[in-house]
Amino acid sequence: MRMRHSGLVAAAAASVLVLAACGGDDDDAEGATGPGLINFYTDKGAWEPQFLDVSDVSELSLGLGLDFTGYSDADQYSAFIRQSFRTNEKPDLFTWHTGSELEDLVAEDLLAPTTHIWESAVGNGDVPEALREHFTVGEEQYCVPMNAAYWVMYYNKAIFEQYGLAEPTSWTELMTVADTLKDNGVAPFYETNILFSFVWFQTLLAGTDPELYNALSSGEASYTDPGVVAVMEQWRTMLEAGYFGDPGDQTTPQDQLKNGNVAMINFGTFLSGQLNSVAMESGTDYDFFVIPNVNAELPQTSLIFETGPMCTAKDAENETSALQYAEWWMGEEAQTTWANARGDVSFNPKALVQDQPLAELNEQSASGDYLLLERYFEATPTPVLTAALDGFSAFVTNPGDPMPILETIQAEADAYWSSEG
Amino acid sequence: MSAPATAAPPTSARGSAPREPRRRHRNTYAWPARAFSLPAVVVVAVLLYLPFLWTTWISLTEYDGLGSPEWVGLDKYRAMFDDANFLTSLRNTLLWVVGTITVPVALGLLIAMLSHGLRFGAWLRLPFLIPYAISGVAVGIVWVFVLQNGGGLSQALDAFGLPGADTRWLLDAPMNTVVMIGAAAWQQTGVNALLFVIGLQSIPREPIEAARLDGASGWRLFRHLYWPMLRPLTTVVVGLGLVASLKTFDIVWIMTQGGPGRNSETLAVTMYEETFVNSAYGSGSAVAVFLSAVTFLAAITYLRRQLSTERTV
Numbered sequence: 001m002r003m004r005h006s007g008l009v010a011a012a013a014a015s016v017l018v019l020a021a022c023g024g025d026d027d028d029a030e031g032a033t034g035p036g037l038i039n040f041y042t043d044k045g046a047w048e049p050q051f052l053d054v055s056d057v058s059e060l061s062l063g064l065g066l067d068f069t070g071y072s073d074a075d076q077y078s079a080f081i082r083q084s085f086r087t088n089e090k091p092d093l094f095t096w097h098t099g100s101e102l103e104d105l106v107a108e109d110l111l112a113p114t115t116h117i118w119e120s121a122v123g124n125g126d127v128p129e130a131l132r133e134h135f136t137v138g139e140e141q142y143c144v145p146m147n148a149a150y151w152v153m154y155y156n157k158a159i160f161e162q163y164g165l166a167e168p169t170s171w172t173e174l175m176t177v178a179d180t181l182k183d184n185g186v187a188p189f190y191e192t193n194i195l196f197s198f199v200w201f202q203t204l205l206a207g208t209d210p211e212l213y214n215a216l217s218s219g220e221a222s223y224t225d226p227g228v229v230a231v232m233e234q235w236r237t238m239l240e241a242g243y244f245g246d247p248g249d250q251t252t253p254q255d256q257l258k259n260g261n262v263a264m265i266n267f268g269t270f271l272s273g274q275l276n277s278v279a280m281e282s283g284t285d286y287d288f289f290v291i292p293n294v295n296a297e298l299p300q301t302s303l304i305f306e307t308g309p310m311c312t313a314k315d316a317e318n319e320t321s322a323l324q325y326a327e328w329w330m331g332e333e334a335q336t337t338w339a340n341a342r343g344d345v346s347f348n349p350k351a352l353v354q355d356q357p358l359a360e361l362n363e364q365s366a367s368g369d370y371l372l373l374e375r376y377f378e379a380t381p382t383p384v385l386t387a388a389l390d391g392f393s394a395f396v397t398n399p400g401d402p403m404p405i406l407e408t409i410q411a412e413a414d415a416y417w418s419s420e421g
Numbered sequence: 422m423s424a425p426a427t428a429a430p431p432t433s434a435r436g437s438a439p440r441e442p443r444r445r446h447r448n449t450y451a452w453p454a455r456a457f458s459l460p461a462v463v464v465v466a467v468l469l470y471l472p473f474l475w476t477t478w479i480s481l482t483e484y485d486g487l488g489s490p491e492w493v494g495l496d497k498y499r500a501m502f503d504d505a506n507f508l509t510s511l512r513n514t515l516l517w518v519v520g521t522i523t524v525p526v527a528l529g530l531l532i533a534m535l536s537h538g539l540r541f542g543a544w545l546r547l548p549f550l551i552p553y554a555i556s557g558v559a560v561g562i563v564w565v566f567v568l569q570n571g572g573g574l575s576q577a578l579d580a581f582g583l584p585g586a587d588t589r590w591l592l593d594a595p596m597n598t599v600v601m602i603g604a605a606a607w608q609q610t611g612v613n614a615l616l617f618v619i620g621l622q623s624i625p626r627e628p629i630e631a632a633r634l635d636g637a638s639g640w641r642l643f644r645h646l647y648w649p650m651l652r653p654l655t656t657v658v659v660g661l662g663l664v665a666s667l668k669t670f671d672i673v674w675i676m677t678q679g680g681p682g683r684n685s686e687t688l689a690v691t692m693y694e695e696t697f698v699n700s701a702y703g704s705g706s707a708v709a710v711f712l713s714a715v716t717f718l719a720a721i722t723y724l725r726r727q728l729s730t731e732r733t734v
Contacts, residue, residue, distance in 0.1 A: 075697040082486035082700065108488045193592070193681040248570045248592045248681070386699050390506075394682025397592045 037067040038322050042095040043077035045070030050273075050341035054329075057337045062328050064321055066093070085110050090313035092322040095146050098134045098309055098374070100381040105311070106137040112312040112319055113140040114326060121330045126348050128366065134307055134374065143309035144326045147338070148347035149268035150361060151199070151304035151375065152288040154275070159186060159263045167289040171207070174292055178243050181263050190253055190265040191244035197392035198385075199266050200238075202376040204231045206302040207294040210371055213302075217379035219417035223410040224403070232395070232402035234294075239399040247396040254278045257286065266291065268306055268375075269358060273343035282343075282355050290361070290370070300371035306378065307347060381420075387412040473713070480706035490703070497707035506683045507708070510691040513598045514667060517687055520602035521609065521666035526658055528606065529613025530651075534643065536614075537621045546618065550611035557608070561675025564604040565591070568676070591677055594684035601685065605672055609665075613658050620654030621647070656727040663723060667716045688712045 040051070048070050055066040071077035081094055085108070096102060105111050118141040121127045127145065135141045153174075160166070160177075163184055168174040178188035191200065206213045208231055215221035216228065238244065245262040254274040256262050265271065272282060280286050293301055310329060312322040328334055335351035343355060345362045353359040365372065373379075380388060391405035480497055482490035501507050532549055536542035552560065567573040568590040579586040591597045624647070632646050670689035673679060679686035679694060686694065688708060696705025 075693075078700065079486065079697045085487065104485065104487055110487065194678065246570045248589060250565060250569060382700065390680075390682050393680050394684065397589075397681040 036064050036318070036321055038064055038318050038325055039069070039092040039316075040066040040094070041069045041071070041077070041081065041091045043071045043074045044095065045072040047342070050338065053341040054334055054337050057333065058325065058328060061333060062325065064325050064328075066325075085313065090316040092312065092316045092318040093325060094311055094313070096143065096309050096311050097378055098307060099378040102135070102142065102309060102311075103137050104382075106140075106142055110314055111142045112314045112316070112323060113142055114144055114312070114323065115141045117141075117144060117323065117327045117330065120327070124331075126330050126332065126335075126350065128347070128349070130372065131307065131347055134378075135309060143311035144330050145347045146308045146310040146329075147270070147342070148345055149270050149306045150345060150365060151203070151266065151268050151291075151306065152361070153291045154257060154265045154267055154271055154286055154288045156257050156260060156263050157285055157287055159260055167287070168292060170292045170296060171294045172296075178264075182242055186260065187242070187245035187262045188264055189238075189244050190256055190262040190267075191239075191247045191396055192249075192253075193247040193393040193397045194250070195389065196267075197247070197389060197396050198376050200235055200244075200396075201231065201388075201392055202304060203266055203291055204235055204294060206304060206373050207291065207298075208234075209295070210298070210302050210373055213373060214379075217374070217376070219381075219413060219420075223406040223413060228406060229402060232406065236395075236399045236402060239396060244396070254280070269361070270342065270344050272355060272358060276343050282357060287357060288361075290364075298371075301369060302373055303365060303370040304375050305365075305372040306375040381413075381416050383416050384409060384413045476706045476709050479702055480710045482703050484702040485700045486702050493703065497703045498711070501704065501707050501711065506686065507691060509594075509684060510686040510688050513595065513686060514669070514688045516595060516598050517602060517605075517666040517669050518663065520599070521605060521669075522659055522662045524602065524606040525609035525613050526655075526662060528610040529615075529658070530617050530655075532610065532614040533617030533621060534647070537618065542618075546611065546614050548611075549614055552608040552610075553612040555608065557671035558675055560604060560608050561672045564601075564607075564672075565676050568600055568604075591685075592681055597677055597685040601672055601676055604676070605669070609662070613662075616654055616658050617651065620651045624650045652727075656724070660720060660724055660727075664716055664720055667712065667719065688715075 042051070044051075048068055051066055051068055051070075055068070059065040071080065081091065081096070084091055096105070114135070118127070118132055118135065121144075122129050122132065131145060131148075132141060135143055135145070155167075159181070163180055163186075165177050165180060168177050181188040189200075191197075202213075205216070205228065209227050212221055212225065212227045216223065216225075221228070245256060249256065249261065251259075251261065252274070253265050253267060254271065255278060257265050257275065258278050258280055269288075272288075275286050276282070290301060290303060310326060312319060312326060316322060329338075330348065332348060332350040335346040335348035336353075339346035339351050339353045339358075340355075343358075345353060345358050345365075349362070349366065351362075353362055364370065376388075377385065387409045391409055395402060395405055479490055481492060481494060483493050483496075484490035529549075532546060536545040539545065555563075565572070570589055570592070572590075574590065575586045575588070578584070588596075590600045628646060628650075629642075632642055637645065668689050669687045670693065673685060673687055673690050674693070677685045679690040683691075683694070689712060692705050692708040692712060694705075695701045695708060699705075
């Protein structure tokens with residue numbers, strides 16, 4: 001009997017504690033006595049340690065930290081963010097995409113403008129002016145850049161040394177390197193039929209006709225344009241010639257490069273961090289080079305550039321603190337910490353990137369030798385991108401006549417651009 | 422306790438004895454019973470019926486998950502049937518229905534019959550039952566290792582010098598759907614066998630022994646005795662398989678994500694793809710409503726046919 005009463009008392013006490021815990025919200029940045037916490041959501045769940053590294057620094061210098069929630073599934077994350085705007089729990093800070101996805105949020109008046117932050121950051125030299133257009137919708141800027149990455153060719157140094165290969169400086173040299181590898185039974189390039197199936201289309205078109213690449217993204221050119229068809233035919237020739245690894249191999253790209261399944265990977269500079277995570281050392285085990293243009297007569301080398309925004313929801317609980325955090329994020333202190341934690345480049349030219357090849361690329365990209373082009377994934381409106389990813393995925397799996405695929409993508413493009421007026 | 426008011430009505434109203442005033446059956450437990458069932462009714466309504474009504478409403482709109490849905494009537498349904506991806510998905514789902522009903526049901530029945538009455542029959546069935554304890558996601562991951570290009574199966578075929586080592590099991594349609602049905606059958610067969618064993622154990626010994634005395638054995642015994650007497654169990658097993666096959670999602674999502682190029686999608690994957698990947702909530706909801714209707718109609722039609730057949734037997 002005593003035991004039963006004791007159990008009841010314990011249950012009552014536990015209930016009181018649970019209710020007490022549910023009743024308070026200590027995460028409110030404005031109400032906190034110590035470093036405030038800002039709700040931060042991202043689909044880059046695997047990057048939690050790096051975000052928390054920056055959060056440690058921001059708590060010391062800004063008095064604000066990140067209350068991190070990371071999704072590992074981008075689709076679930078997108079649905080969560082979209083639905084959160086229908087609730088009172090709007091995210092203080094969250095990662096998103098530039099291009100049509102950013103425009104969708106602005107069209108519904110869901111984002112807090114960041115124009116004043118951009119003006120200050122551009123004035124301070126914390127961000128190149130050219131980046132601003134990717135965050136501009138109408139007259140205002142929204143969000144700040146979370147990261148920046150360039151798309152280059154990573155290679156396994158041991159394999160290159162084994163076959164006496166050097167970094168190519170022209171497309172012809174790149175093909176010679178590929179032929180040598182192929183003749184020795186090594187797949188030259190990584191290829192996948194999941195998500196990043198667009199990468200080689202992007203590389204071949206940007207390196208052949210960058211104007212057409214931009215026109216395609218803005219709906220001013222057709223996917224059935226002879227220039228696009230020619231690029232697809234070139235890609236098909238490379239696929240059929242055995243230049244690519246198995247597109248159905250679900251081994252991670254970093255492991256494929258480490259294991260020597262492929263000798264080269266056309267990827268964003270964030271791959272450096274992933275290669276470091278599988279115990280590959282920059283400059284010793286792997287290196288990278290800028291992919292030469294297919295068309296040698298182009299005045300500048302096309303360099304694919306990618307940036308992802310960090311946004312603040314309008315009327316979020318900690319909107320003011322979140323915008324303060326976004327402003328700090330663009331600064332030198334945050335970007336030095338972030339770039340080195342990630343093992344990647346930074347959009348902030350003042351950031352001290354420790355990885356020497358990445359630091360050099362960061363500097364070179366600002367020179368007039370390179371033409372920066374927005375990554376196809378962000379540059380293409382979502383419905384068109386979806387059709388393109390499906391088409392490219394099927395194409396790399398079963399190379400054949402590209403016209404039906406291009407016509408399907410163009411039908412989506414026609415529907416999208418006509419609805420956009 | 423009052424007698425129930427179940428007296429037969431008079432054959433003719435005219436000239437019959439005046440009817441006693443009908444006494445309402447008073448059940449003192451009715452209101453408390455309703456009160457107790459109310460929370461469950463509310464939960465079902467809120468978690469099942471309201472979302473279904475909401476999904477049906479969304480299927481009649483253009484909606485990207487932001488702002489307000491825009492009414493478009495039946496446009497999403499019309500577009501659905503014009504979409505080649507949907508038609509591929511429909512074809513694949515039919516393959517799943519046929520494959521999932523025939524293969525694991527037939528194998529389950531075979532295993533149950535072969536192990537029935539054996540001294541160590543339970544041990545014989547155990548290996549087939551173990552996969553059922555594994556989640557669909559884990560089954561998918563295991564079979565990806567086996568079936569991906571250069572995976573376990575290709576390596577084994579290569580090691581034994583057998584043909585087919587270069588086959589792209591998960592990339593070419595409709596083969597990728599067929600091999601995924603095989604993976605699902607691997608998981609489902611054991612539980613079907615177990616259900617059939619339960620059915621076999623419930624069959625009385627007398628008619629079996631009588632049939633044996635009359636000289637029936639083997640196929641004749643199975644066809645004329647076991648099979649009719651297993652019919653209630655077969656109805657359940659096939660009914661469950663039918664519903665499970667129509668809503669196939671997890672194993673396909675894990676093994677191919679419906680690709681490459683959406684060629685291995687099922688209706689459930691198409692629903693997910695449209696809703697959460699393409700943020701086309703109207704299109705995804707239209708597929709969801711269509712899938713729900715097909716599943717409901719198939720299950721009801723099948724069960725009504727089976728139960729009416731059983732009554733006439």
